[in-house]
Amino acid sequence: MFGLLSIEGNEAMNDRVRAAVVRIEVLKAERPIYTEILEFFKQIIQEKEDYKKSLERTLVPVQINEKLAEVKLKEGFPLIPLDEIKCNYPLMREHFLKLLANVKERVGDAVRDIESTMEAEKDCMKRMIQEALRQEPVSKNSLLTFILNETVNPLIELYASFLRDMVREGMWTRGYCPICGGKPFVGVLRGDEGKRWLLCSVCSSEWPFMRMECPYCGNNDQKKLSYFMAEEEEGFRVEVCDACKSYIKTIDERKAGIEIIPYLENIATLHLDMAARNRGYRNEILLIPGTTEKALG
Numbered sequence: 131m132f133g134l135l136s137i138e139g140n141e142a143m144n145d146r147v148r149a150a151v152v153r154i155e156v157l158k159a160e161r162p163i164y165t166e167i168l169e170f171f172k173q174i175i176q177e178k179e180d181y182k183k184s185l186e187r188t189l190v191p192v193q194i195n196e197k198l199a200e201v202k203l204k205e206g207f208p209l210i211p212l213d214e215i216k217c218n219y220p221l222m223r224e225h226f227l228k229l230l231a232n233v234k235e236r237v238g239d240a241v242r243d244i245e246s247t248m249e250a251e252k253d254c255m256k257r258m259i260q261e262a263l264r265q266e267p268v269s270k271n272s273l274l275t276f277i278l279n280e281t282v283n284p285l286i287e288l289y290a291s292f293l294r295d296m297v298r299e300g301m302w303t304r305g306y307c308p309i310c311g312g313k314p315f316v317g318v319l320r321g322d323e324g325k326r327w328l329l330c331s332v333c334s335s336e337w338p339f340m341r342m343e344c345p346y347c348g349n350n351d352q353k354k355l356s357y358f359m360a361e362e363e364e365g366f367r368v369e370v371c372d373a374c375k376s377y378i379k380t381i382d383e384r385k386a387g388i389e390i391i392p393y394l395e396n397i398a399t400l401h402l403d404m405a406a407r408n409r410g411y412r413n414e415i416l417l418i419p420g421t422t423e424k425a426l427g
Contacts, residue, residue, distance in 0.1 A: 150175050153391045157398045164398045171397055173232060174280065181225045182284045190216045191292050199296045206304055208311035209293045210333075212264050215285065223255050226281045233273065244274050265311065265332065283332050286310050290333035302337050305345030309335045314345050315415040316392050317369065317380040324384060329392050331415045344371035345378060358405070366399055368406050377411040379403070 154172050158165045192214055194202075199209055234241040247269075248254055261268045262278040263286070269275055290309045302308040305328070312332030317339070319326055328339045343350040349371050357380070359367035365386030370377045379402055381395055403413070 144179075147176055147179050149389075150391055150394065153389070153394050157394060161398050164400070167397060167400075168394070170232075170236065171394070174229075177225075177228065177232075178280065178284055181221075182288060184221055185218065185285055185288055188216075188218045188221070189288055192289055194293065194296070196296065199293075200301070203297065203301045203308055208306070208308055209296060210286065210289050210310045212286075212310065215263060215289060217259060217263070217285065219256055219259065222259055222281050222285070226255065226277060229277045229280055233277065237273070240273050243271055244277075247274075279332075286312075286333045290335050294335055297335075297337065299338060303340070305339065305343070305348060307333060307335055308337055309333050313415050314339075314378060316396050317345075317378055318390075318392060319380060319382040319384065322384075324382065326380075334393075344374060344376065346376040347371060347374035349373035358409075360402065360405070363399075366395070366402065368402050368411075370406065370409070370411050375411050377406040377413050 151172060154168045158168050192210060194209060202209060230241060230244065258268050258274075258278055259282060262275075262282040268278055293309055297308045306313055307328075307330035310330065310333040312330045314328035315331035316329050317326055318329065318336075324341070326339050326341045327336045328345055329336050339345060340350065342352055342355055344355065349355065351373065354372040355369070356372075357367045357369040365382045365384075367380050367382065368377050369380050379396060379399060381390055381392060383390065406413070
């Protein structure tokens with residue numbers, strides 16, 4: 131059976147936070163228009179690492195043997211059985227309410243509907259966590275969805291850390307995550323040949339994927355696939371699919387010439403999302419709360 135493994139230590143987590151803070155300061159200097167939202171996410175990232183440390187203390191790892199893992203991957207099933215994940219509801223509720231308070235300081239009016247929902251339904255917290263864990267749509271309120279994802283996804287990330295080594299190259303060619311089934315939020319081109327990797331919006335796992343294929347609908351007709359980029363941002367582009375009218379932002383590490391952090395680059399390139407939407411394309415995976423709809427139209 132796939133037993134208990136050690137998760138990355140506190141030092142690794144601290145290094146990741148420090149790297150994110152440094153990158154945020156660079157992005158703020160380069161793109162001042164994003165200062166406010168980057169400052170918000172700096173706080174989110176710092177609190178997330180503390181939250182994950184608390185989750186680890188009561189974590190019960192999912193168990194899976196290698197043969198079962200191979201069968202699941204071959205048949206297109208992600209490795210994590212989301213219905214078997216054990217939740218520490220008091221801790222998750224505490225983190226949810228902390229995030230809600232942080233958001234309220236910035237966009238107070240937008241929080242009222244969430245507070246009303248919680249007052250009207252006493253046990254809604256457990257229900258919403260379970261629905262978010264199963265990656266089911268919980269609410270049309272994007273702010274609520276964001277806070278729930280920031281509450282649930284760190285737990286899924288921890289479970290994913292036990293299973294990533296079981297997915298070897300060539301075992302998975304699908305457009306959704308082999309670990310948790312989440313959709314990709316960004317692509318990255320790496321190495322001399324520009325091999326394409328997709329990054330999961332839920333558990334932060336990465337997996338290789340075909341260059342000329344839409345990860346959202348599977349279209350590989352080159353006549354219906356294209357991309358565009360901003361003139362002064364070499365290394366950042368938007369790949370679009372005319373079959374399903376979706377788009378995904380892609381970072382070419384060969385041209386970016388920087389130590390990128392995809393999660394942050396995604397936040398600091400909202401203008402590319404706006405450009406894609408203005409051209410009639412869409413992307414459901416928006417990891418930015420509240421103001422996203424206002425910014426993107």
